Amino acid sequence: MSGKLYAIGTGPGAADLITVRAAKILGSVDIVYAPAARKGEGTSLALSIIREYISNGTEVKERLFPMTSDIAKKEEAWLGVAQEIASDINAGKEVAFVSLGDVMLYSTWVSVFERLPKGVDIEIIPGITSFALIAAKTQRPLVMDTQSLAIVPCTAPKEEIDQALVQHSCLVLMKAGTRFSELKKQIEAHKLLNYAVLVSDASLESEKRYTNLADVPESERLPYFSTILINKEWAV
Amino acid sequence: MSGKLYAIGTGPGAADLITVRAAKILGSVDIVYAPAARKGEGTSLALSIIREYISNGTEVKERLFPMTSDIAKKEEAWLGVAQEIASDINAGKEVAFVSLGDVMLYSTWVSVFERLPKGVDIEIIPGITSFALIAAKTQRPLVMDTQSLAIVPCTAPKEEIDQALVQHSCLVLMKAGTRFSELKKQIEAHKLLNYAVLVSDASLESEKRYTNLADVPESERLPYFSTILINKEWAV
Numbered sequence: 001m002s003g004k005l006y007a008i009g010t011g012p013g014a015a016d017l018i019t020v021r022a023a024k025i026l027g028s029v030d031i032v033y034a035p036a037a038r039k040g041e042g043t044s045l046a047l048s049i050i051r052e053y054i055s056n057g058t059e060v061k062e063r064l065f066p067m068t069s070d071i072a073k074k075e076e077a078w079l080g081v082a083q084e085i086a087s088d089i090n091a092g093k094e095v096a097f098v099s100l101g102d103v104m105l106y107s108t109w110v111s112v113f114e115r116l117p118k119g120v121d122i123e124i125i126p127g128i129t130s131f132a133l134i135a136a137k138t139q140r141p142l143v144m145d146t147q148s149l150a151i152v153p154c155t156a157p158k159e160e161i162d163q164a165l166v167q168h169s170c171l172v173l174m175k176a177g178t179r180f181s182e183l184k185k186q187i188e189a190h191k192l193l194n195y196a197v198l199v200s201d202a203s204l205e206s207e208k209r210y211t212n213l214a215d216v217p218e219s220e221r222l223p224y225f226s227t228i229l230i231n232k233e234w235a236v
Numbered sequence: 237m238s239g240k241l242y243a244i245g246t247g248p249g250a251a252d253l254i255t256v257r258a259a260k261i262l263g264s265v266d267i268v269y270a271p272a273a274r275k276g277e278g279t280s281l282a283l284s285i286i287r288e289y290i291s292n293g294t295e296v297k298e299r300l301f302p303m304t305s306d307i308a309k310k311e312e313a314w315l316g317v318a319q320e321i322a323s324d325i326n327a328g329k330e331v332a333f334v335s336l337g338d339v340m341l342y343s344t345w346v347s348v349f350e351r352l353p354k355g356v357d358i359e360i361i362p363g364i365t366s367f368a369l370i371a372a373k374t375q376r377p378l379v380m381d382t383q384s385l386a387i388v389p390c391t392a393p394k395e396e397i398d399q400a401l402v403q404h405s406c407l408v409l410m411k412a413g414t415r416f417s418e419l420k421k422q423i424e425a426h427k428l429l430n431y432a433v434l435v436s437d438a439s440l441e442s443e444k445r446y447t448n449l450a451d452v453p454e455s456e457r458l459p460y461f462s463t464i465l466i467n468k469e470w471a472v
Contacts, residue, residue: 020251104377106381
């Protein structure tokens with residue numbers, strides 16, 4: 001296989017939060033694969049973030065990764081894209097696969113990566129995570145000295161979130177949009193509402209920022225990409 | 237205060253792993269503050285990473301943050317730099333403070349930030365963390381789906397590291413250089429050596445990579461910036 005595959009984290013949303021290395025690579029590859037959650041061209045968020053770095057001669061392949069509980073459908077999408085990429089690499093192409101945030105952290109990339117045939121030359125370029133940006137924007141540190149940090153998705157079991165709230169000085173809850181009402185109650189039970197901030201769609205035009213979780217109504221309808229940052233050492 | 241302060245994460249070591257935004261800001265500020273752990277000019281690692289982005293007209297202020305257990309000495313350094321920055325901002329200067337990795341994660345920046353007077357206009361630019369780069373380099377994912385990740389410094393109590401090894405599917409141990417022998421025994425007790433990789437000085441010239449912790453002698457002398465990544469779902 002004579003081509004090469006670059007997996008590139010686009011960062012959380014703003015075009016200038018990608019790395020200098022990623023920008024350079026995107027300007028030189030033959031093909032860019034971008035995941036989309038909905039049908040139709042131009043729906044890939046990752047693509048919209050990095051489009052300005054892509055050269056005119058580069059082919060863009062938006063590919064649908066359906067958000068569904070139907071595992072067979074997901075499997076089909078992951079395997080299909082893995083095979084298509086392998087075929088491009090075999091033909092000697094330089095290929096980039098882009099994904100939001102960091103490609104090794106809750107990313108579609110890993111599901112494609114696992115299904116690639118052996119022998120593909122892969123280079124992975126890390127990206128800025130949403131929680132690093134949220135800490136920066138709200139000016140709330142993540143961890144210092146001997147403190148520890150846990151990153152937990154809101155789809156994790158309730159007991160796991162409870163344990164993390166007790167054991168770590170800082171907790172990041174990813175994808176909080178889907179279960180916000182329960183989460184707010186749970187954080188309140190730990191008396192930590194005043195230590196929590198919430199940011200949705202960080203660095204996108206639709207960004208919303210709540211600097212004290214106590215101010216957000218439980219009934220609030222939040223976007224999928226909502227992140228809660230709780231730091232017990234820093235009351236709001 | 238008419239100036240502005242940018243806190244900039246330089247990423248883990250390679251110059252092209254800073255963000256496009258950071259590169260642009262570094263090219264336009266009046267003054268760059270860079271922390272050094274030893275006396276003498278040119279010893280700041282953060283400065284060496286980003287020097288190529290600094291304009292000729294920019295003043296560089298390397299400042300010593302001694303690595304000592306003497307809290308009074310540390311406090312003096314943090315406060316001194318905070319006051320000096322505030323004075324520059326008061327004089328209308330655009331100032332950058334650079335620090336390794338991400339500035340909100342185990343960073344000197346937070347200690348300076350806490351000591352700045354109210355009213356300083358601050359913008360924080362996130363950086364790539366060492367653990368994101370290590371996952372990328374060793375091609376080992378951090379987390380997927382409902383999995384959780386803990387970031388724990390090796391200076392944390394032994395019990396806390398034990399708990400994190402049990403509870404999270406992925407664990408990052410930061411600054412593992414100082415306590416490697418004990419850590420290796422501890423990870424072995426959990427039967428997780430074959431799930432662990434270790435990288436020192438990631439993306440620096442002195443980088444060392446061990447793709448299976450079982451292969452690293454307990455007696456190995458490792459650099460301060462050594463990171464262990466354990467993912468229970470991915471045997472080496």
